[in-house]
Amino acid sequence: MLRQIQESAMLRQLSQDQMKAALHSYHPSRYLATPKGRKMVKTLNTFKITILCGFITLLVLRGTLGPGGMFSSGAPQVTDLREQIIKSQRARVLAQVDEAIPDETTASKFVEEDEWDPSTPYKLGPKITDWDSQREAWNALNPGMNRTVDGKPKTLLVSGSQPGPCANPLGDFYHLKFLKNRIDYARLHGLEFFYNMATFEKEMSSFWAKLPLLRKMMLNHPGVEWIWWMDSDAIFTDMTFEMPMEKYAKSNLVVHGFHNLLFEQHRWIGLNTGSFLIRNCQWSLDLLDALAPFGPEGITRVEAGKLLTAKLVERPVFEADDQSALVYLILYGDPTWKAKTHIEWEFLLHGYWKYVVYNYEELMAKNHPGFGDERWPFVTHFVGCKPCKLGATPENDECFKQMERAFNFADNQVLEKYGYTHAALGSFKTQKIRRDSADPLGLKQDASSARRIDKQTIKSDPFTAKLELTEQDTEEVTSQLDITQERQRLNNLDLSE
Structure with missing residues (x-):
């Protein structure tokens, strides 16, 4: 009996020791390795991801809807929206001014000319007073040369870029793409085209270089009725839209702008000179002559900038630019400058890129080319981008990304005729969208x-x-x-x- 009790006690002690050893060796991973444990881990991970996505969504909504968020009282006021537009226009033009400042090389290294005496007003060339009669005589000797095949007034599209290569090779790549875009638009609409890479006047550097170039185009192409200037960082994005030239029969200058900002508020951002049309006539030569004294590089341009800042609302202190000078002449110069200038706002002769590029997919889903306005922007202008600047920055990366999208958005309208389109707006690749036929003409x-x-x-x-x-x-x-x-x-x- 005693032996049985001892054996029972030994068994109890042994079972207790085994239990302690088992408990000592237990680890949560043993449970997680079971099917039930793995299912619980998966559920926890899904829950974590859901919480993270919800948090990110709240941040995005707050940034999109503004400080008031989803709980703001009503839509933003019109005045607030107008102020946002004004601020963005101001930042845009300042970026353009900063971009136009010469960096490593100046225009004086690319052109040789007679020295200009700074004590005298700058002139683009000999004064011409009878250009209209000269053109009339030339057209009489060359009947029909001032009209296209379909009878429209002949228009010359003019653009250009710097004489030397870009420090960033991508800059030259997108200059080439934008050049291709202009050639396509000119071919589709019967426009003559001139692309300039030469400096004509060393004093007229940066954005002032367009003045001597426009004068040369007028005098050497007397059969051209209109000259259309387009900055190198602008691109046609509605390849179907055509300028309503009959609308401008009584105007000599067509420029994108806002009547209230220009004539009521006298703001220096009331118009934009990145894309405009100017008639080949005496009035236009006189306008170029009136703008020229503001533009010579150096002290003259600096002092002219002070005058423009004093006269135009909210213009910062910086050297004179052609846009501010044109605003000044329209507001305070000869009344004929205002009388013969058409401020175009019904379509996007100039469309600031940050307002349009992010909507391309939505526009493609809802609309079609031919409108030229917010439904399908006519021109997209990449003001503030510096494609030639060396070095990768977030701003430049975004510019290049959106330049590619804008080019493909426009190029699709060209390629569709040949049965192709880009695989995506951000892709170089193309895809076939139509089978070839043995009877292509029908x-x-x-x-x-x-x-x-x-x-x-x-x-x-x-x-x-x-x-x-x-x-x-x-x-x-x-x-x-x-x-x-x-x-x-x-x-x-x-x-x-």
Whole structure:
């Protein structure tokens, strides 16, 4: 009996020791390795991801809707929206001014010319006072040279870029793409095109370089009625839209702008000179002559900038730019500058890129080319981007990314004619969207249907039918024609008798 009690005690002690050893060796990973444990881990991970996504969504909504977020009281006021537009326009033009400042090389290294005396007002060239009569005489000697094939006034599209290569090779790559875009638009709409890479006047550097170039174009192309200037960082994004030139019959300058900002508030951002049309006439030569004294590089441009800052609302202190100078002349100069200037706002002759590029997919889903306005922007202008600047920055990366999207958005409208389109707006790759045909012009189908003439037609008009049918189809027509001719001969005999 005693032995049995001792053995029972030993067994109890052994089981307790085994239990302690088992508990000591237990680890949570042993449970997580089971199917039930793995399922619980998966559920926890999904819960974590859901919380993270919800937090990110709240941040995005707050940034998109503004400080008021989803709980703001009503839509933003119109005045607030207008102020946002004004601020963005101001930042945009300042970025353009900063971009135009020469960096490592100046215009004086690319052109040789007579020295200009700074004590005298700067001139673009000899004064011309009878240009209209000179052009009239030239057009009389060259009838029809000032019109396109379809009778429209001849227009010369002018653009250009710096004489030397970009420090960043991507800059030259996108200059090439934008050049291709201009060539496509000019070809589609019958425009003549001139792309300049030469400096004509060393004093007129940066954005002032367009003045001597425009004068040269007018004087050397007397048959051209309109000259269309386009900055190197602007691109056509509606390849179907065409300028309504009949609308500007009484105007000599067409520029994108806002009437209230320009004429009521006298703001220096009331118009934009990145894309505009100017008529080839005496008025335009006089306007270029009036703008020229503001532009010479150096102290003259600096002092002119002080004048413009004093006269134009909210203009910062910086050297004179052609846009501010044009605003100044329209507001305070000869009344004819205002009378002959058309401020275009009904379509996007200049569309600030940050307002349009992010909407391309939505526009493609809802609209089609040909509007030229917010539904399908005519021109997208990448003001503030510096494609030639060396070094990768977040700003430049975004510019290059959106330049590629804008180019492909426009290029799709060209490639679709040939049965292709870009795989995506951000992709170089193309994809076929239409099968090739053995009858691309559709003429074979029309010809075969024309040959299918029924017997009634053959009997009623065999002469015409014989002309329309091929040799293999003419046997029946010929026999019918012989019968018809014999009947006519007999009728003639009856008449003669």
